[in-house]
Amino acid sequence: xxxxxxxxxxxxxxxxxxxxxxxxxxxxxxxxxxxxxxxxxxxxxxxxxxxxxxxxxxxxxxxxxxxxxxxxxxxxxxxxxxxxxxxxxxxxxxxxxxxxxxxxxxxxxxxxxxxxxxxxxxxxxxxxxxxxxxxxxxxxxxxxxxxxxxxxxxxxxxxxxxxxxxxxxxxxxxxxxxxxxxxxxxxxxxxxxxxxxxxxxxxxxxxxxxxxxxxxxxxxxxxxxxxxxxxxxxxxxxxxxxxxxxxxxxxxxxxxxxxxxxxxxxxxxxxxxxxxxxxxxxxxxxxxxxxxxxxxxxxxxxxxxxxxxxxxxxxxxxxxxxxxxxxxxxxxxxxxxxxxxxxxxxxxxxxxxxxxxxxxxxxxxxxxxxxxxxxxxxxxxxxxxxxxxxxxxxxxxxxxxxxxxxxxxxxxxxxx
Amino acid sequence: xxxxxxxxxxxxxxxxxxxxxxxxxxxxxxxxxxxxxxxxxxxxxxxxxxxxxxxxxxxxxxxxxxxxxxxxxxxxxxxxxxxxxxxxxxxxxxxxxxxxxxxxxxxxxxxxxxxxxxxxxxxxxxxxxxxxxxxxxxxxxxxxxxxxxxxxxxxxxxxxxxxxxxxxxxxxxxxxxxxxxxxxxxxxxxxxxxxxxxxxxxxxxxxxxxxxxxxxxxxxxxxxxxxxxxxxxxxxxxxxxxxxxxxxxxxxxxxxxxxxxxxxxxxxxxxxxxxxxxxxxxxxxxxxxxxxxxxxxxxxxxxxxxxxxxxxxxxxxxxxxxxxxxxxxxxxxxxxxxxxxxxxxxxxxxxxxxxxxxxxxxxxxxxxxxxxxxxxxxxxxxxxxxxxxxxxxxxxxxxxxxxxxxxxxxxxxxxx
Numbered sequence: 001x002x003x004x005x006x007x008x009x010x011x012x013x014x015x016x017x018x019x020x021x022x023x024x025x026x027x028x029x030x031x032x033x034x035x036x037x038x039x040x041x042x043x044x045x046x047x048x049x050x051x052x053x054x055x056x057x058x059x060x061x062x063x064x065x066x067x068x069x070x071x072x073x074x075x076x077x078x079x080x081x082x083x084x085x086x087x088x089x090x091x092x093x094x095x096x097x098x099x100x101x102x103x104x105x106x107x108x109x110x111x112x113x114x115x116x117x118x119x120x121x122x123x124x125x126x127x128x129x130x131x132x133x134x135x136x137x138x139x140x141x142x143x144x145x146x147x148x149x150x151x152x153x154x155x156x157x158x159x160x161x162x163x164x165x166x167x168x169x170x171x172x173x174x175x176x177x178x179x180x181x182x183x184x185x186x187x188x189x190x191x192x193x194x195x196x197x198x199x200x201x202x203x204x205x206x207x208x209x210x211x212x213x214x215x216x217x218x219x220x221x222x223x224x225x226x227x228x229x230x231x232x233x234x235x236x237x238x239x240x241x242x243x244x245x246x247x248x249x250x251x252x253x254x255x256x257x258x259x260x261x262x263x264x265x266x267x268x269x270x271x272x273x274x275x276x277x278x279x280x281x282x283x284x285x286x287x288x289x290x291x292x293x294x295x296x297x298x299x300x301x302x303x304x305x306x307x308x309x310x311x312x313x314x315x316x317x318x319x320x321x322x323x324x325x326x327x328x329x330x331x332x333x334x335x336x337x338x339x340x341x342x343x344x345x346x347x348x349x350x351x352x353x354x355x356x357x358x359x360x361x362x363x364x365x366x367x368x369x370x371x372x373x374x375x376x377x378x379x380x381x382x383x384x385x386x387x388x389x390x391x392x393x394x395x396x397x398x399x400x401x402x403x404x405x406x407x408x409x410x411x412x413x414x415x416x
Numbered sequence: 417x418x419x420x421x422x423x424x425x426x427x428x429x430x431x432x433x434x435x436x437x438x439x440x441x442x443x444x445x446x447x448x449x450x451x452x453x454x455x456x457x458x459x460x461x462x463x464x465x466x467x468x469x470x471x472x473x474x475x476x477x478x479x480x481x482x483x484x485x486x487x488x489x490x491x492x493x494x495x496x497x498x499x500x501x502x503x504x505x506x507x508x509x510x511x512x513x514x515x516x517x518x519x520x521x522x523x524x525x526x527x528x529x530x531x532x533x534x535x536x537x538x539x540x541x542x543x544x545x546x547x548x549x550x551x552x553x554x555x556x557x558x559x560x561x562x563x564x565x566x567x568x569x570x571x572x573x574x575x576x577x578x579x580x581x582x583x584x585x586x587x588x589x590x591x592x593x594x595x596x597x598x599x600x601x602x603x604x605x606x607x608x609x610x611x612x613x614x615x616x617x618x619x620x621x622x623x624x625x626x627x628x629x630x631x632x633x634x635x636x637x638x639x640x641x642x643x644x645x646x647x648x649x650x651x652x653x654x655x656x657x658x659x660x661x662x663x664x665x666x667x668x669x670x671x672x673x674x675x676x677x678x679x680x681x682x683x684x685x686x687x688x689x690x691x692x693x694x695x696x697x698x699x700x701x702x703x704x705x706x707x708x709x710x711x712x713x714x715x716x717x718x719x720x721x722x723x724x725x726x727x728x729x730x731x732x733x734x735x736x737x738x739x740x741x742x743x744x745x746x747x748x749x750x751x752x753x754x755x756x757x758x759x760x761x762x763x764x765x766x767x768x769x770x771x772x773x774x775x776x777x778x779x780x781x782x783x784x785x786x787x788x789x790x791x792x793x794x795x796x797x798x799x800x801x802x803x804x805x806x807x808x809x810x811x812x813x814x815x816x817x818x819x820x821x822x823x824x825x826x827x828x829x830x831x832x
Binding site: 276 | 553698
């Protein structure tokens with residue numbers, strides 16, 4: 001299966017030459033690059049000793065406003081396509097909102113729960129694979145059993161999902177990254193959204209954790225469209241089914257953005273009742289910085305085009321190298337996402353772990369193989385998540401070349 | 417018991433005159449006043465497009481550094497009097513750190529726990545009274561039963577505490593505000609600290625939640641001294657017993673400060689293992705703002721003297737009015753705190769609720785009577801928490817006069 005003109009010996013030689021370069025390249029995490037972060041630097045000084053009140057006159061330096069500034073709720077209502085009365089503003093991470101939502105469900109239950117989830121004999125979650133490792137970590141942390149379900153070009157395999165949730169009341173939820181999915185770039189089709197909203201679930205308190213992390217993270221002018229699932233759930237008489245999440249982590253600053261959740265008014269009131277016990281309010285000055293900088297969704301959309309201009313060449317660079325090095329070899333396939341933060345490389349079965357190990361030993365850090373699956377177990381050992389955002393373009397090209405070499409070497413080793 | 421020269425009718429007349437003024441005064445919460453917040457305004461622009469890296473070169477705009485910037489850990493190690501390796505930096509609220517600590521204990525247990533607390537048939541916490549309502553709310557939220565214990569001039573009644581924790585293994589912890597306590601201003605004596613550190617507890621996983629919210633919040637040059645309880649616990653062979661907490665909420669910005677916890681290395685490692693599932697890291701830009709503004713503990717101490725200069729006249733104003741209006745009447749006593757955020761007014765038994773209601777109806781909002789006790793139940797109905805920080809000095813003087821009038825009126829009503 002190796003490229004005709006390269007023997008195992010030749011590949012080993014090339015690999016040794018790469019090792020000698022002592023590279024230090026990192027494609028592990030979906031972190032924005034510094035030039036992306038620079039785009040929002042002006043935000044940092046928009047709140048100062050003369051500008052610390054919101055448009056309603058609230059002193060954002062002081063305590064209070066537990067659900068977020070009204071203007072921030074309005075902005076995120078546009079962002080998540082819902083009403084401001086359905087929004088709660090969080091801290092700097094939607095991951096925390098999701099974790100806390102599950103933690104509270106364990107301790108208290110959610111509207112519709114017969115009892116707190118920690119009092120159930122078992123709690124299970126559906127995990128479309130490949131998926132996001134931090135979602136899986138939350139399940140593991142909570143002792144929630146993860147059931148992998150396949151992803152196809154339209155989203156999760158809904159035949160499988162519908163069958164499972166209908167028959168097993170211990171299945172309390174599903175993780176979804178519905179747009180430009182982490183890691184395979186898929187945007188859920190309208191049909192998938194409708195089936196998720198309308199399906200019959202054995203659990204009366206089933207929840208869709210709708211992590212719309214890349215809602216506005218397009219790479220091209222022609223944008224993927226995602227159907228509004230909260231609307232769909234309401235229309236199907238299941239308004240409490242979905243918890244939508246988003247943040248500016250990959251819009252403003254990854255470590256200092258603003259997160260938000262949106263859901264039915266009943267869910268929101270339930271969540272807020274608990275949030276009031278946890279905090280007197282999140283950082284309103286940071287909310288105000290974002291409001292002053294972006295103003296509205298048009299501001300965010302314009303800003304995201306600047307991100308796209310930086311990211312597009314990186315994504316296309318990876319694909320160019322993969323095409324040049326691996327097309328026609330039968331050793332790998334890869335995704336062509338139109339947004340988001342990742343390219344998914346599927347090697348021939350049984351190679352991914354070895355490729356990641358070889359790349360690591362040659363100074364190119366990749367996300368551990370298996371990280372895209374619950375408990376780190378990719379049964380086919382084939383999926384590698386490539387994160388091309390953080391390094392510079394030359395570094396990305398070099399790292400991708402090394403990765404392609406490692407794919408060939410791992411295959412040749414196997415066939416030797 | 418009313419002042420000799422004022423009859424019920426006269427008091428009623430005076431009260432009606434106050435009502436006619438349609439005052440709108442608020443002494444409910446321990447919020448800093450705007451002029452205190454102004455003291456830190458310069459911090460807001462210290463992080464900008466040229467200054468976003470810490471002294472180790474970390475880009476604070478991006479993801480990561482889950483336990484906080486090394487320099488922030490060093491600053492809070494000095495702040496909480498421990499080693500940097502014992503510190504975890506949190507978000508903008510130590511309340512969240514406390515809530516999450518208890519929530520994790522419920523879900524997972526803590527080092528030494530035979531099982532998660534939610535698997536125990538009962539979990540109880542000792543609550544020195546009067547105390548902080550938000551502590552009580554966390555217990556209520558978690559279904560933890562609260563056992564009030566008396567406070568005296570040196571801290572909690574340790575005879576009572578020692579007896580209870582020795583005999584009841586379901587008592588898993590105690591809430592402490594050990595310095596300039598909320599609300600009665602007491603600083604725990606060395607003896608109390610030593611007894612808390614050394615006492616025998618039936619629960620193998622007993623925890624002291626050491627909410628040192630007012631550690632550096634002195635009103636006078638002569639500062640109360642608090643013995644280091646983490647050191648004391650280590651010396652007694654109980655290193656895991658205490659979780660220390662602090663924040664800059666009442667130092668920099670109440671809604672946009674930096675919080676921190678400190679504890680034994682074993683506790684810290686346990687906490688951090690969970691925190692990593694909840695967040696990729698708290699807001700490092702805000703940590704950096706604080707580091708650039710305060711530099712070190714000398715900077716914080718100098719800053720706190722500026723706060724004291726603003727707060728001292730307000731505290732003394734309240735006391736002056738109370739002395740003038742109520743001294744010698746036998747109707748009330750009040751504390752003379754040397755730091756912190758509150759004055760505690762104890763009325764004659766059975767009057768507090770009525771006083772708060774009367775004051776409210778005259779446009780002076782006070783913290784609900786009972787808020788200083790678990791489940792809002794003050795058995796003597798006598799304790800009123802006065803928060804003199806937020807309003808202007810004239811407003812405070814006026815509000816205190818109204819309050820004193822309400823004390824007299826409530827007493828006269830009762831004797832009528």
